[in-house]
Amino acid sequence: MPALVLLGAQWGDEGKGKATDLLGGSVDYVVRYQGGNNAGHTVVVGDQKYALHLLPSGILSPGCTPVIGNGVVVDPAVLLSELSGLNARGVDTSKLLVSGNAHLITPYHTTVDKVTERFLGKRKIGTTGRGIGPAYADKINRVGIRVQDLFDESILRQKVEAALDMKNQLLAKLYNRRAIEVEQVVGELLGYADEIRGYVADTTLILNNAVDEGKVVLFEGGQGTLLDVDHGTYPFVTSSNPTAGGACTGAGVGPTKINRVIGILKAYTTRVGAGPFPTELFDEDGDALRTIGGERGVTTGRDRRCGWFDAVIARYATRVNGLTDFFLTKLDVLTGWERIPVCVAYEIDGKRVEELPYSQTDFHHAKPVYEMLPGWSEDITRAKTFADLPKNAQGYVKALEEMSGAPISAIGVGPGRDETIEINSFL
Ligand code: GDP
Ligand code: IMO
Ligand code: MG
Numbered sequence: 001m002p003a004l005v006l007l008g009a010q011w012g013d014e015g016k017g018k019a020t021d022l023l024g025g026s027v028d029y030v031v032r033y034q035g036g037n038n039a040g041h042t043v044v045v046g047d048q049k050y051a052l053h054l055l056p057s058g059i060l061s062p063g064c065t066p067v068i069g070n071g072v073v074v075d076p077a078v079l080l081s082e083l084s085g086l087n088a089r090g091v092d093t094s095k096l097l098v099s100g101n102a103h104l105i106t107p108y109h110t111t112v113d114k115v116t117e118r119f120l121g122k123r124k125i126g127t128t129g130r131g132i133g134p135a136y137a138d139k140i141n142r143v144g145i146r147v148q149d150l151f152d153e154s155i156l157r158q159k160v161e162a163a164l165d166m167k168n169q170l171l172a173k174l175y176n177r178r179a180i181e182v183e184q185v186v187g188e189l190l191g192y193a194d195e196i197r198g199y200v201a202d203t204t205l206i207l208n209n210a211v212d213e214g215k216v217v218l219f220e221g222g223q224g225t226l227l228d229v230d231h232g233t234y235p236f237v238t239s240s241n242p243t244a245g246g247a248c249t250g251a252g253v254g255p256t257k258i259n260r261v262i263g264i265l266k267a268y269t270t271r272v273g274a275g276p277f278p279t280e281l282f283d284e285d286g287d288a289l290r291t292i293g294g295e296r297g298v299t300t301g302r303d304r305r306c307g308w309f310d311a312v313i314a315r316y317a318t319r320v321n322g323l324t325d326f327f328l329t330k331l332d333v334l335t336g337w338e339r340i341p342v343c344v345a346y347e348i349d350g351k352r353v354e355e356l357p358y359s360q361t362d363f364h365h366a367k368p369v370y371e372m373l374p375g376w377s378e379d380i381t382r383a384k385t386f387a388d389l390p391k392n393a394q395g396y397v398k399a400l401e402e403m404s405g406a407p408i409s410a411i412g413v414g415p416g417r418d419e420t421i422e423i424n425s426f427l
Pocket of ligand 3: 014
């Protein structure tokens with residue numbers, strides 16, 4: 001099973017970091033293919049907790065080569081500080097490979113992200129403020145700066161000039177901010193060049209060779225399906241493609257090489273930032289999910305919005321990603337509820353709708369139709385097999401599987417590496 005994609009099936013924070021780390025020990029390469037340091041992936045190894053933002057979660061597995069693919073946007077300051085933070089904790093990061101074609105997030109992208117959000121006012125997206133959208137906008141506008149540009153001072157200066165030409169007009173005339181100096185940006189970027197140079201490689205060549213040789217390559221998505229710029233709840237999305245197709249463009253590996261696509265699915269739903277969320281709870285159940293589930297953003301520290309499981313979204317994730325499996329996480333968080341509501345369909349303007357509506361207006365009007373499933377009160381955090389789960393927890397998992405359209409092949413019952421029930425092997 002050489003090439004697998006592992007991605008978020010909801011609005012991010014499903015537990016991708018834990019799932020990737022879990023497989024990391026048996027995988028040769030773990031590849032980030034989109035997004036940047038807007039991601040926040042928590043990995044718990046024994047009594048150690050790591051928060052990764054830009055680096056692939058495979059960096060914590062000694063035998064695994066972590067790769068930052070061409071589709072990622074790289075903030076060089078964040079890259080170096082995350083590396084030195086891990087080095088200080090004894091993690092060997094020397095195997096990291098970074099695509100020379102990945103685009104850079106520069107200080108002006110972060111500035112533009114923040115001022116744009118302020119300018120949007122009530123209509124803001126609630127971005128992470130990390131410069132993600134503006135960096136991808138420059139890539140598509142063909143005025144982006146790539147990692148490889150760090151190594152040619154004259155090209156770098158020309159490109160920074162081109163990028164700042166229009167942006168400075170906007171900053172000064174529209175946003176009432178001071179213009180950004182070309183030389184200051186060039187100087188800062190050149191300051192990172194020597195430290196980054198050793199990691200840069202032709203990652204598409206390396207990854208294609210690896211797949212052809214039968215090595216195991218895991219593509220790790222950031223964010224989630226409903227935050228995808230094409231398939232998510234636009235405009236309340238991130239600016240890249242976390243869905244499975246993004247792994248192909250963001251790593252330079254063709255779709256015929258991918259064997260398995262695993263959707264990470266939380267046993268309930270959360271969302272950070274603005275945008276529609278049909279099963280969102282504003283009552284004590286929502287507070288309880290937030291508290292028990294520790295639902296606070298790893299990147300921005302914002303409280304996550306919480307709600308019940310939404311099977312319409314899970315089915316949609318199966319469809320747009322071609323999912324072969326689900327990894328259901330955080331089942332333990334639901335312990336203690338007598339009855340657990342699960343959204344099986346929506347009611348939109350008086351009509352029952354089984355599939356995610358493509359119309360933004362309809363989705364904003366969607367009201368969840370709930371089915372009540374019996375809960376359980378036994379502690380499940382030590383369960384090692386499906387049979388160890390109480391009958392009602394087994395029933396909950398089976399019901400979700402039937403509604404979601406792909407087999408649930410693993411279940412998370414706690415944040416640690418070993419707090420996982422494996423049903424079908426991923427490798
Ligand atoms: P990611 O962005 O998808 O990697 O997810 P985050 O790390 O942002 O959020 C998931 C949180 O849930 C982290 O704090 C994980 O340690 C934690 N977690 C992952 N799987 C489980 C699980 O099965 N049970 C519990 N209780 N926590 C989990
Ligand atoms: P992980 O990988 C949850 C959300 C932001 C905002 C929208 C756009 O940890 O699952 P951006 O800064 O990307 O332009 O913000 O996307 N967002 C996430 N929400 N988990 C994430 O990553 C996210 N990355 C971005 O809150 O609503
Ligand atoms: Mg996260």
